[in-house]
Amino acid sequence: MLDPYERSAEFLDLLIAGTWQSLGPALGEVLQQVRAGSGPVADVGAGTGRGVRAICAALPGDDPVLAVEPSSVMRAVLLARVHEAPELRERVTVLAQDAAHASLPDGLRAIVAVNVLGHLPPDERRFLWESASRRLAPGGALIVSVTPPFVPERIPRTRMATATVGALHYEGWATAEPSGADEITWRMDYRVLRDGLPLSEVAVDYRWWVASEGQLAEEAAEAGLVMRAAGKPDLGLQLLTRQGE
Structure with missing residues (x-):
C-alpha cells in the first residue's frame, strides 16, 4: 500500500508543532486521570513522537512506552527523537506495526491513539475498541481524539x-x-x-x-468500554474505560 507520508513527512513534524503546544499538556492532564497506577503505555499511531514525549513527561518513571507507527518515514523521525533524548531512549520501544496488528501486551496502563481514528476504517476501529478492552489493566484507559468533521462533507x-x-x-x-x-x-x-x-x-x-461521537461511543460500548470527554472541549480528547471501572 502506498504511504502518503512518503511525500509529506518532510513537513509534518514542523507544522504540527504549534498544535502540540496545547495538545501535549492536555494529554498529560488526561493521563493523570487514569486510575491504573503502573504498567506499560502504548502510543498507537505515534507519528513523529510528540505524543511519546508528552506521555513520558506526564508519567515519569521507568514504565515502558510502546510507540507503534506503520509509516517508515514517520518512524525515522520518531526513532531519531527517541534516540537523542536519554529519558526517552531508556523507556521507549518503537514498533513498525499498525493499530490493527500491533503486538501489545496485557496489563497496559493506557493506550493513546491521538489523531488516529480517522485513519481506521470501521472494522479496524472496532478492533481497537476490542483490543483495548482485553489489554488494559484494571483501571486502565484508552485515550483518543475525536474532531470534526463527523459526517462526509466538503x-x-x-x-x-x-x-x-x-x-x-x-x-x-x-x-x-x-x-x-x-x-x-x-x-x-x-x-x-x-x-x-x-x-x-x-x-x-x-x-x-468519519463518525460522530455518538456512533463511536456505541461502537466502544459493544466492546464493554464507556467513553467520556476529557480535557478542553476544543481538543476533542476522550477517555474510554471498561464498564464498571
Whole structure:
C-alpha cells in the first residue's frame, strides 16, 4: 500500500508543532486521570513522537512506552527523537506495526491513539475498541481524539499551519471532499516559500473515515468500554474505560 507520508513527512513534524503546544499538556492532564497506577503505555499511531514525549513527561518513571507507527518515514523521525533524548531512549520501544496488528501486551496502563481514528476504517476501529478492552489493566484507559468533521462533507481550503526555518517559510493548506458513505478525502498542499515567492509545493491525498461521537461511543460500548470527554472541549480528547471501572 502506498504511504502518503512518503511525500509529506518532510513537513509534518514542523507544522504540527504549534498544535502540540496545547495538545501535549492536555494529554498529560488526561493521563493523570487514569486510575491504573503502573504498567506499560502504548502510543498507537505515534507519528513523529510528540505524543511519546508528552506521555513520558506526564508519567515519569521507568514504565515502558510502546510507540507503534506503520509509516517508515514517520518512524525515522520518531526513532531519531527517541534516540537523542536519554529519558526517552531508556523507556521507549518503537514498533513498525499498525493499530490493527500491533503486538501489545496485557496489563497496559493506557493506550493513546491521538489523531488516529480517522485513519481506521470501521472494522479496524472496532478492533481497537476490542483490543483495548482485553489489554488494559484494571483501571486502565484508552485515550483518543475525536474532531470534526463527523459526517462526509466538503471542507473549504484553509491554511492549517505555518512555520519559518532559516530563510524559508513553510505552509500547510487543507481541503476535503466527501468520498464515500462514511469517509472523506483530505487534499493537503505543503508550500515552501522564500521572500514570499514559492519554491516548491507538494500535494498529498489522505483517505479519512468519519463518525460522530455518538456512533463511536456505541461502537466502544459493544466492546464493554464507556467513553467520556476529557480535557478542553476544543481538543476533542476522550477517555474510554471498561464498564464498571
